[in-house]
């Protein structure tokens with residue numbers, strides 16, 4: 001894994017393959033290894049970039065308070081450092097929230113958008129309260145305290161029943177995450193703005209992916225986004241919950257690859 005200094009934080013990243021750049025933005029409270037299966041699948045045809053958000057994985061938190069705009073600025077900084085002008089941006093869940101912030105700031109840098117298991121709407125009051133409680137929990141008890149809360153939310157019933165080793169992998173990611181980064185990301189998600197108004201202005205090719213068993217960002221949110229983003233394509237992945245890319249990697253990769261090759 002490589003490291004690069006961006007906006008005062010050290011970001012751990014991978015940059016493999018060549019061709020059109022595609023950047024994968026990981027979910028909360030995970031890290032870039034969420035994308036191992038996509039790195040392996042796409043690096044033969046694309047330049048694939050994955051990285052740990054500041055405060056996650058092997059990236060330092062730096063001295064900025066996390067917001068979706070800070071994540072977006074880090075993405076801009078990383079692309080600049082790597083001399084990438086435009087990229088396909090694929091964000092899953094919190095990665096999607098950050099992708100909206102990035103698109104708002106720099107639409108000219110996005111050649112195509114993939115919004116997986118995410119939503120444009122902000123948290124409601126109950127959701128915000130839950131985030132604050134979880135931030136306190138993780139600050140007091142560490143990241144392992146999140147495992148029992150997050151695992152049932154992240155996975156669909158089918159995966160939990162038939163593929164528990166995938167859940168074990170994610171459990172290890174959660175346990176190894178940085179408590180302060182996780183706590184700040186919770187507050188950042190609670191404070192994120194509503195991106196729904198921006199959807200009709202998204203003018204790049206857009207793919208929306210959602211698992212039919214996704215409880216965190218359910219399919220009806222994706223359907224609404226797809227109605228609002230002109231020309232967007234909606235793919236519902238069967239037998240997957242919130243982490244479609246690791247619950248059903250073949251279906252996820254096929255959707256992405258069909259979408260990318262269908263442009264123009």
Ligand code: MLT
Nearest residue numbers: 027028092093094095189
């Ligand atoms: C994620 O998967 O990134 C988060 O759980 C999304 C959320 O909590 O809103």
